[in-house]
Amino acid sequence: QVSTAYEVPTVADQAALGATARPDTLYSRFGSPTVRDFEAAVADLEGAEAALASASGMAAITSLVFGLCSAGDHVVASRQIFSVTYAVLAMHLPRFGIDVSLVDGTDAEAIAAAVKPGRTQLILVETPANPALSLVDLEALAAIKGPIKVVDNTFATPVGQRPLEHGVDLVLHSATKGIAGHNDALIGVVAGSTDLIDAIWAWHGAMGAQASPFDAWNALRGIRTLPVRVARQAETALRLAELLEGHDAVESVSYPFLPSHPQHDLARRQMDNGGTVVAFEVAGGAAGAMALSERSRLGRIALSLGGPETLLTHPATFAARLLPSERAEIGITDGLIRMSVGLEHPDDLAADLLQALDSLG
């Protein structure tokens, strides 16, 4: 349903629509039927009262931050976070008089200690975090009193983890990734209580951050196969993580369901699977990482995740504007590769990865 305008029988009907929050048949910047169907599906998957879809994952993040915070407020965020979110937090919010504290997300006490009572409006974390897959303890996060707790759940998808069940207030996704799942929709979504979603919507409509109906349509198509895709991709990801861990050309592997992950127990407590992404460090630094990416025949060099094709990303290349110390803080080393595991046959992926690794020796 791609209309932008909706005919109603009387002016009174139009006035009634205008008086409701998030009308879906008034004017499409305020909401539209296909976008509404997508929002309802995500709310269902996350166990939320309501959801609001945006033009991208970043539009979901900026809508919620600017919708809920004002000058003088304070935001606490995990520093292990998607690099563009990091830029919003570190560079843009201070321009609007919103203070930000970036803390180690793996340390729940550090998150709690950074809260300024009466001033901290939001806590924003990502778990598993892009790109090195560190985790935030959701129960401990939910137990922090005062601020609105927000989790970027893009990497887990609602099939792998449902943060609202642990007591946090809002969950958001770059649905561009696993939820839409086919590299053909740019769309974000935030889900939580009706009160919070309505408050975000007021700003979101003014900003013009509305999701396109075409992208919502593609994202709904993606949701139909989400559980099957994630189950298969996570199973393959674990197998490839084990293969990587046993190879001499690999210095370290991060995957939440590997026993060697420093937060493995937490992963087993709060996640239903280890996710579809594996992060690993190739020997030989940036040159090793680039050689492996180029020698892999099935893994494509591309910048997204959660789709049907296996994608290899070299985060250090894309975080080049960060200082080396900042890159280290968010877990980006020169040899790091972020592998989004696709739906290719697991035997083919394993064989391809092995030939690429062996060629490095």
Ligand SMILES: *Cc1c(COP(=O)(O)O)cnc(C)c1O
């Ligand atoms: C990609 C991504 C985003 C941004 O989403 P877009 O849809 O690209 O705007 C936010 N958070 C995480 C964890 C991401 O991977």
